[in-house]
Amino acid sequence: AQKVTQAQTEISVVEKEDVTLDCVYETRDTTYYLFWYKQPPSGELVFLIRRNSFDEQNEISGRYSWNFQKSTSSFNFTITASQVVDSAVYFCALSEGAGGGNKLTFGTGTQLKVEL
Amino acid sequence: EAGVTQFPSHSVIEKGQTVTLRCDPISGHDNLYWYRRVMGKEIKFLLHFVKESKQDESGMPNNRFLAERTGGTYSTLKVQPAELEDSGVYFCASSQEGLGPEYFGAGTRLSVL
Numbered sequence: 001a002q003k004v005t006q007a008q009t010e011i012s013v014v015e016k017e018d019v020t021l022d023c024v025y026e027t028r029d030t031t032y033y034l035f036w037y038k039q040p041p042s043g044e045l046v047f048l049i050r051r052n053s054f055d056e057q058n059e060i061s062g063r064y065s066w067n068f069q070k071s072t073s074s075f076n077f078t079i080t081a082s083q084v085v086d087s088a089v090y091f092c093a094l095s096e097g098a099g100g101g102n103k104l105t106f107g108t109g110t111q112l113k114v115e116l
Numbered sequence: 117e118a119g120v121t122q123f124p125s126h127s128v129i130e131k132g133q134t135v136t137l138r139c140d141p142i143s144g145h146d147n148l149y150w151y152r153r154v155m156g157k158e159i160k161f162l163l164h165f166v167k168e169s170k171q172d173e174s175g176m177p178n179n180r181f182l183a184e185r186t187g188g189t190y191s192t193l194k195v196q197p198a199e200l201e202d203s204g205v206y207f208c209a210s211s212q213e214g215l216g217p218e219y220f221g222a223g224t225r226l227s228v229l
Contacts, residue, residue: 004158035216044119045207045220091159101216102149103172106159 002027004094006107013082013114021077021110023092029053033101034075035093036066039109045091050101051075082114118142120221122208128227134196137224141190141210148191149217150183154204162206165191166214198228 003026013019025034032053037045049059051068059066063080079086089109095101121140129135141148150162162181163173167188176183180199185191195202206224209217 033216037220043205043222045209045217047218047220050216093159095216102147102164102214103161103175104151104159104216105161106151108158 002029002032002094002096002105004092004105004107006090006092006110008110009108010111010113013112015083015114015116016081017114018078018080019082019112019114021079021090021092021112023075023077023107025073025075025092025094027073027094027096029096031097033095034068035095035101035104036075036077037091037093039089039091041088048077052101079112082112084114084116087112087114120208120210120219122206122221122224124224125222126225126227128229129198130229131200132197134194135198135226137193137195137206137208137226139191139193139208139221141208142212142219145210145212145219146188147211147214147217148185149209149211150191150193151207151209151217152204153207153223154201157204159207162193171214195226198226200228202226203228 005024034051036048065078067076091109092107093104095104123138148165153159161175164171165185182194209220211218
């Protein structure tokens with residue numbers, strides 16, 4: 001069975017610090033998809049990234065970067081130079097199989113607080 | 117462009133009553149998903165529509181839950197009769213490609229008393 005673990009329940013940082021959110025997953029499939037979402041106080045989940053299991057290249061998007069390591073079954077998310085607007089709950093999710101990623105298993109989320 | 121809209125934002129009902137949640141996806145999105153987060157637990161998959169067809173409803177907890185998407189536009193999720201354990205936040209999401217939920221609504225918070 002698939003499982004996603006976000007061991008960090010809550011992280012507090014001061015603005016401009018770098019912060020890494022950990023995500024460890026378990027799956028028996030060789031084909032799977034990994035996702036990150038951001039949930040700001042307004043409640044909706046905002047899609048950040050989707051990565052398939054065959055693409056281990058790290059991804060950078062502005063201040064956001066993702067490190068995919070199949071050897072350790074991890075898909076960690078780093079925010080560089082954090083800002084107050086980054087404060088939110090961040091969810092990592094996994095979808096098994098070649099279906100494209102429609103049935104997601106979510107982690108419990110990490111609450112990030114960025115303070116001035 | 118309007119995002120995914122869910123109605124109501126909050127519903128408080130008594131055990132045994134019926135509640136219908138509505139989701140309006142982004143116009144033109146064929147894929148529509150329902151997820152829910154019950155208190156203290158992870159966000160869990162309920163089902164996935166492609167247009168008006170149920171592609172995967174393996175996450176529906178029991179036959180008290182009925183989802184429809186007539187005409188392939190908006191979707192409703194009916195809970196009848198509601199039980200205490202149904203309390204939580206119900207999320208709807210949509211996407212154009214069937215590559216996973218991209219756009220989520222703000223959710224409907226359901227409280228069953």
